[in-house]
Amino acid sequence: xxxxxxxxxxFVLLCGEVEAMAQGGHTNIQxxxxxxxxxxxxxxxxxxxELNSAIxxxxxxxxxxxAKKACRxxxxxxxxxxxxxxxxxxxxxxxxxxxxxxADSRFNINVRGCFGKTPLIFAIERGYDRVAEYLLExxxxxxxxxxxxxxxxxxxxxxxxxxxxxxxIGKGANVNASSHMGYSSLLLATERGYDRVAEYLLExxxxxxxxxxxxxxxxxMFASWRGYxxxxxxxIGKGANVNAFSYTSYSPLSLAxxxxxxxxxxxxxxxxxxxxxxxxxxTPSMALYYNQKSVENDREKTKWNAMIRKLKKLDxxxxxxxxxxxxxxxxxxxxxRSFFRRFQTPGKQG
Numbered sequence: 001x002x003x004x005x006x007x008x009x010x011f012v013l014l015c016g017e018v019e020a021m022a023q024g025g026h027t028n029i030q031x032x033x034x035x036x037x038x039x040x041x042x043x044x045x046x047x048x049x050e051l052n053s054a055i056x057x058x059x060x061x062x063x064x065x066x067a068k069k070a071c072r073x074x075x076x077x078x079x080x081x082x083x084x085x086x087x088x089x090x091x092x093x094x095x096x097x098x099x100x101x102x103a104d105s106r107f108n109i110n111v112r113g114c115f116g117k118t119p120l121i122f123a124i125e126r127g128y129d130r131v132a133e134y135l136l137e138x139x140x141x142x143x144x145x146x147x148x149x150x151x152x153x154x155x156x157x158x159x160x161x162x163x164x165x166x167x168x169i170g171k172g173a174n175v176n177a178s179s180h181m182g183y184s185s186l187l188l189a190t191e192r193g194y195d196r197v198a199e200y201l202l203e204x205x206x207x208x209x210x211x212x213x214x215x216x217x218x219x220x221m222f223a224s225w226r227g228y229x230x231x232x233x234x235x236i237g238k239g240a241n242v243n244a245f246s247y248t249s250y251s252p253l254s255l256a257x258x259x260x261x262x263x264x265x266x267x268x269x270x271x272x273x274x275x276x277x278x279x280x281x282x283t284p285s286m287a288l289y290y291n292q293k294s295v296e297n298d299r300e301k302t303k304w305n306a307m308i309r310k311l312k313k314l315d316x317x318x319x320x321x322x323x324x325x326x327x328x329x330x331x332x333x334x335x336x337r338s339f340f341r342r343f344q345t346p347g348k349q350g
Contacts, residue, residue: 047070067095087107115146117146120132143177145179148179153165156185169200186207187219190228190235215246220242243274
């Protein structure tokens with residue numbers, strides 16, 4: 001399969017070379033970039049052909065030069081495909097001036113490229129935040145998605161770009177939109193441990209119990225598994241279900257235990273996490289805790305035995321702490337006791 005992909009890549013490159021040769025080929029363009037004399041030394045007459053050659057050669061200075069000249073001519077004679085080529089190249093290489101010229105010339109800034117991605121999605125993926133912000137100011141679609149169902153907000157959340165996330169939400173991006181695999185912006189931010197992004201998404205109305213459609217994992221499960229303590233606390237505080245179970249009966253608690261995230265285990269236990277599943281049965285990995293059955297795999301058995309012993313030790317320490325604490329007096333009892341003392345006779349007092 002690897003060789004087939006390589007052969008396909010070579011074939012595509014060869015086709016590109018043939019097409020370029022048909023249009024004039026890769027020529028060494030000699031350009032006087034000093035515009036003070038008002039002259040342009042251009043080797044060929046077709047402006048787009050020259051610009052396309054510069055794009056193929058990845059010569060950004062020459063691309064900027066020809067794009068500026070084309071902008072002055074209002075891109076006369078350019079079709080939509082030629083405009084899209086220039087716009088995508090400028091976005092993917094962070095050429096802010098060229099992007100501004102394209103947007104000011106009323107290019108279609110929501111045109112789709114590879115995998116259905118728009119210039120805005122490409123700019124966010126590549127980390128060109130200023131380009132993305134300019135596209136947003138120019139009216140780029142906030143909720144348009146690529147072929148996988150990923151929106152600009154999902155990509156920004158996956159990258160952990162808080163400023164873009166705030167900008168997109170402020171302009172009306174859907175915080176609860178999900179990709180075709182069920183990934184929401186909150187799931188993507190949580191999986192990568194971006195606390196501030198996840199917190200802002202939650203404050204903006206993101207669902208803390210959203211699940212991806214293939215595994216049934218929730219944001220709290222991802223955070224518990226990876227040991228993101230602050231994220232776990234934030235999600236619990238926003239109403240995340242500590243006893244949710246995935247399609248394979250994994251819970252936040254079992255995931256934290258399985259990955260030795262004992263600080264997270266303590267947080268979950270204090271929040272009321274338990275080890276039984278939604279059908280009131282014992283999950284396979286938790287069976288040893290209740291001595292219901294044994295695990296066939298010796299290595300798995302040893303692993304879970306060790307974790308169960310540690311969990312029981314934590315329970316014991318917690319119980320000892322509760323026993324040693326003096327019981328708090330009931331405020332109601334104190335009230336009645338002080339009330340009836342008033343009616344006691346002097347002879348009975350003392």
